[in-house]
Amino acid sequence: MSQQPHVLIIGAGAIGSFYGAILKRAGCTVSAVVRSEYEAIRDGGFQFESPLGDISWRPDHLYRDGDQADSQPDYVILATKVLPNSDRAALIRPWLGEDTGIVLIQNGLDIERELAEAFPNNPIISCLAFIAVSRVAPGQIKHNAYGRLVMGRFPEGIDEHCSRLRDLFVEGGIDIKLTEQVVxxxxxxxxxxxxxxxxxxxxxxxxxxxxxxxxxxxxxxxxxxxxxxxxxxxxxxxxxxxxxxxxxxxxxxxxxxxxxxxxxxxxxxxxxxxxxxxxxxxxxxxxxxxxxxxxxxxxxxxxxxx
Amino acid sequence: MSQQPHVLIIGAGAIGSFYGAILKRAGCTVSAVVRSEYEAIRDGGFQFESPLGDISWRPDHLYRDGDQADSQPDYVILATKVLPNSDRAALIRPWLGEDTGIVLIQNGLDIERELAEAFPNNPIISCLAFIAVSRVAPGQIKHNAYGRLVMGRFPEGIDEHCSRLRDLFVEGGIDIKLTEQVVxxxxxxxxxxxxxxxxxxxxxxxxxxxxxxxxxxxxxxxxxxxxxxxxxxxxxxxxxxxxxxxxxxxxxxxxxxxxxxxxxxxxxxxxxxxxxxxxxxxxxxxxxxxxxxxxxxxxxxxxxxx
Structure with a gap:
């Protein structure tokens, strides 16, 4: 993994596409799986208005649910809402390789366990986002302020995945706090x-x-x-x-x-x-x-x- | 007070006009103070649909807020909702004589104190209504079921006002439970x-x-x-x-x-x-x-x- 990693954003809404933009700026290959807004994003990519400048980007690969991946990503980033009727394990299972790191940028408490149990051999990097960002139209995102992530390995500790992602996010322009105690x-x-x-x-x-x-x-x-x-x-x-x-x-x-x-x-x-x-x-x-x-x-x- | 008493219903909505109807059937003189629906009630009285039969009635005197009373009633019946912005003492003060009994047919707890403090020399008869009744149009009331009152002197006891009202309500056709402990x-x-x-x-x-x-x-x-x-x-x-x-x-x-x-x-x-x-x-x-x-x-x- 000495080259820049391949990252796949699953459920690329406002938050997912924002952190995708940051990793793209850091030189990663960044792909995305989207649902309803496939055409708009295929045609125009993710268009941003942001205090960080022009961070608009196009996914290297754009997938729909059910597509086959071209390769296994180093990281998948899941930034969907955590809702009882959304099976997050099913959402990411088709895209995971043996060593793929699962990066959760999601709100709430005790939201990692379900995925840790479903994928006991994949590292889980748990992140809390402090950001004001919203989708204004398909593929159009307004980043109002902030972007900081608090990040750690679940259930605890800091591993090489955390450090590597920290470096990439920082290179892309946002602030990261690594924590031994993400819970x-x-x-x-x-x-x-x-x-x-x-x-x-x-x-x-x-x-x-x-x-x-x-x-x-x-x-x-x-x-x-x-x-x-x-x-x-x-x-x-x-x-x-x-x-x-x-x-x-x-x-x-x-x-x-x-x-x-x-x-x-x-x-x-x-x-x-x-x-x-x-x-x-x-x-x-x-x-x-x-x-x-x-x-x-x-x-x-x-x-x-x- | 050997003759049938004179009763004044204040805020004669669905509940007030129902109990007015019952007292009218028992031979009382029953008057009413109304606000918004004066014309309809002046012209048509209170029209009821009720399992008790035809209990429609016309007030012996119909007043608006601010009118002068022809005589002081033996009882005023207050059956409005109990809301923070309605000054119930102000509502009944103009109609009260020295000995007028204040009959509350209202929901809730600790709703008597405000009136007991405002009128320390008038007896307060506190009633809980178990009734399903609703206003369908101005002066038009649908009595669906029940009508029972639980009644006692506030803060406790049963006095001659309670007993007299009990007799009248029973004569008018409804069930009354007298209680020493209305609170x-x-x-x-x-x-x-x-x-x-x-x-x-x-x-x-x-x-x-x-x-x-x-x-x-x-x-x-x-x-x-x-x-x-x-x-x-x-x-x-x-x-x-x-x-x-x-x-x-x-x-x-x-x-x-x-x-x-x-x-x-x-x-x-x-x-x-x-x-x-x-x-x-x-x-x-x-x-x-x-x-x-x-x-x-x-x-x-x-x-x-x-």
Whole structure:
């Protein structure tokens, strides 16, 4: 693997195609598997508007689901949403070689296990993206800001895959934090996401200030954060006690905004309820940690889908 | 007061005009104060479709807000919804005599105090209605079933007003239960209403079976009922421990239905959130009873209104 690796983006939406663009800039061969927008991407590639400059690119190979690969990639990058009815193992199985690294750029907690069990011999590189990017039309993506990845081997450690990918991403122009404890990093991100995201949906797409400034709202957010942190600690990932304060202070420093789950809800797209909340509650049940407020939010959102 | 009393219905909607009809059948003089539907009621009275037969009636006096009363009634009946922006004391003050009894036929908990404080010398007769009745057009009411009242003096006891009204309502054709502990009866009704009603709104108008059969749904209802019962007990009204079982069994014996708060929500009408839930949480806070699930439901519904 001394030459630049071959990377395959599976489910190349806004996030997948953004990180594909970065790796393309680093000299990788980058291919993509797409579903509904095949023609637009075949004809025009991925067109970006980005503060990074012109990062538009064309996949070296463009596949549809069900196509045969020309070669086995060194890495597959999965950047789809994590939804109960999407079988992620089935999505990547046809493209995997024996040594292909599985790179997950996905939100939520405990989202790696399903793939680790399906592909016990492939390395899993778990990534959290801090990015504001959205698809505006088929093949047209607007990168608003950020792009940083927090990355580590699942379930823990940093291996040569992580280091190699780090170097490539950095060469392509974004910031990378390698972590020995990627699961702990996921818990850290959940301290904000698990309370705010589902609550904003339950409140019909409320923005951050509506949530915090409703009477009892900030206290509810703090109580939900405390429940998440109690589960994290029982799961072996104690988190610093200042997190609720610093998360809320950070949120109040930004203008009011609707988080991604609220936007998904308002646009009638499926929400990542299990990845962000359901898995946290499942771990709490397994470890006998009481989470009455998280349960209330989870079950009520499920009632809505029922 | 040996002659039949003079009763004034204030806010004569579906429920108020139904109980007015019953008292009219018992020979009372029954007048009404109405707001928006004055002309229809002046011209046609209250027209009923009811399993009780023809209970349509015309008020002996029909008033608008701001009119002067011809005489002071023996009883005013208030049967409006209990909403934060409706000043119920202001609504009844102009019509009250020194001895006028204030009859509340309203849902919720701790809804009497505001009036007891405003009118410390008038007796307050607190009633819970078990009835299915709805307004179909101005002055047109469909009484579907039931009509029973549970009635007692607030804050406790049974006085001669209660007994006299009981006799009149029974003579008019409905069932009355007198209770020494009307607050305890309100708690009893809250064991069902406080969990089911707000939860159905949070779940976007879900019916009883959707609520119970969602994974975790029945357990959440049971947990919410347990919180209500813990507050009731701390408030001096311990309730029998079989209530969650019997309430849920009773609900499962009926076809799926949407409760009145769900229907209010779906029809863009204001919901009695404080009367049914907010007051329970306020009492819990005063008495230091933990109610994490009730709080979550309350605050989230408030976020929605924000």
């Amino acid at each position: 702990g990093e996921r818990w850290l991100k959940c301290v904000w996401n698990t309370p705010f995201n589902p609550l904003s949906v339950l409140a019909n797409g409320a923005d951050t200030y509506t949530i915090l400034d409703t009477p009892g709202g900030e206290q509810l957010i703090r109580d939900l954060m405390a429940e998440v942190m109690a589960v994290a600690e029982a799961d072996g990932h104690p988190l610093p006690s200042h997190l609720p304060d610093s998360n809320i202070a950070g949120t109040r420093k930004m203008p009011a905004y609707k988080n991604s789950m609220a936007l998904d809800y308002l646009n009638d797209r499926p929400i990542e309820l299990d990845a962000i909340l359901g898995n946290v509650v499942a771990i709490a049940h397994r470890l006998n940690v009481p989470v009455p407020r998280l349960e209330t939010v989870l079950v009520t959102l499920r009632m809505r889908q029922g | 305890g009866e309100r708690w009893l009704k809250c064991v069902w209403n406080t969990p089911f009603n707000p939860l159905s709104v949070l779940a976007n108008g879900a019916d009883t079976y959707t609520i119970l059969d969602t994974p975790g749904g029945e357990q959440l209802i049971r947990d919410l009922m347990a919180e209500v019962m813990a507050v009731a007990e701390a408030d001096g009204h311990p309730l029998p421990s079989h209530l969650p079982d019997s309430n849920i069994a009773g609900t499962r014996k009926m076809p799926a239905y949407k409760n009145s708060m769900a229907l209010d929500y779906l029809n863009d009408r204001p919901i009695e959130l404080d009367a049914i839930l907010g007051n329970v949480v306020a009492i819990a806070h005063r008495l230091n009873v933990p109610v994490p699930r009730l709080e979550t439901v309350l605050v989230t519904l408030r976020m929605r209104q924000g």
